[in-house]
Amino acid sequence: MGLVLVFDMDQTIIDTSSLKEMNDQNFADEIKKSLNVDLIDKVLRPAAEQRKNRNVDAIVMLTNNSDKIFAAWVSKVLADVLESRSKYEPMYMNQELNVFYTNSKPRKSLESFFDFIMWRDHSSRPDIEDTPKTMQDVKYMIEKLLLPIANLEKRTYFFDDRADHLIRGELDKLGLGDHYIIIESNLPELGPGFSKGHADITDYTPIIKALSNKRGGSRKIRKVCKKTRKLRAIRKQ
Numbered sequence: 001m002g003l004v005l006v007f008d009m010d011q012t013i014i015d016t017s018s019l020k021e022m023n024d025q026n027f028a029d030e031i032k033k034s035l036n037v038d039l040i041d042k043v044l045r046p047a048a049e050q051r052k053n054r055n056v057d058a059i060v061m062l063t064n065n066s067d068k069i070f071a072a073w074v075s076k077v078l079a080d081v082l083e084s085r086s087k088y089e090p091m092y093m094n095q096e097l098n099v100f101y102t103n104s105k106p107r108k109s110l111e112s113f114f115d116f117i118m119w120r121d122h123s124s125r126p127d128i129e130d131t132p133k134t135m136q137d138v139k140y141m142i143e144k145l146l147l148p149i150a151n152l153e154k155r156t157y158f159f160d161d162r163a164d165h166l167i168r169g170e171l172d173k174l175g176l177g178d179h180y181i182i183i184e185s186n187l188p189e190l191g192p193g194f195s196k197g198h199a200d201i202t203d204y205t206p207i208i209k210a211l212s213n214k215r216g217g218s219r220k221i222r223k224v225c226k227k228t229r230k231l232r233a234i235r236k237q
């Protein structure tokens with residue numbers, strides 16, 4: 001079973017506050033300029049690489065932004081930047097979004113980097129102010145993707161600029177506090193969160209280690225298999 005990476009959107013993946021007015025023509029370019037490049041290079045790129053061989057089961061977005069179109073565009077731009085797209089796209093696009101509309105013109109489904117996008121007013125989330133983010137949300141997405149949910153907390157890494165989501169306590173309780181990664185930039189006066197033009201100084205060690213363990217693990221398994229094949233061959237002789 002592979003890892004599950006869960007990302008907040010605003011001030012984690014993208015500095016939404018720095019975006020200029022956008023129109024149909026410059027949408028993708030404006031998003032690209034405000035992305036958290038450190039997060040992309042240190043986490044998203046290696047995770048996308050390992051999604052191909054199932055060391056990473058899913059990369060999903062859990063956002064309290066309710067702008068579905070914007071979230072889908074961020075996902076589309078990341079698919080372009082990372083040259084990696086979800087193979088589950090039709091499932092959540094068809095069920096949850098159907099067709100995107102921009103300037104009231106129907107737009108075809110966009111390619112998506114994320115395997116699932118859960119926005120604030122998603123049908124599975126409670127309709128209350130300051131919508132909580134919980135392991136239940138992660139479980140919902142993983143089940144919709146028809147992936148295994150065994151040991152889900154152990155496999156989950158969560159990234160957000162907020163330190164107080166319920167999921168933190170849920171992971172803490174199981175001794176998995178380091179699976180909750182708070183995005184920090186070198187702007188202490190502003191508090192946590194990614195800000196365009198300022199280095200992301202988040203300690204990504206836990207996820208970097210988890211991704212490299214997975215890589216090592218699969219190499220080891222392949223070696224054992226080779227040995228077993230050799231032994232079988234010898235026994236046959």
Ligand SMILES: [Mg+2]
Nearest residue numbers: 008010011161
């Ligand atoms: Mg945020």
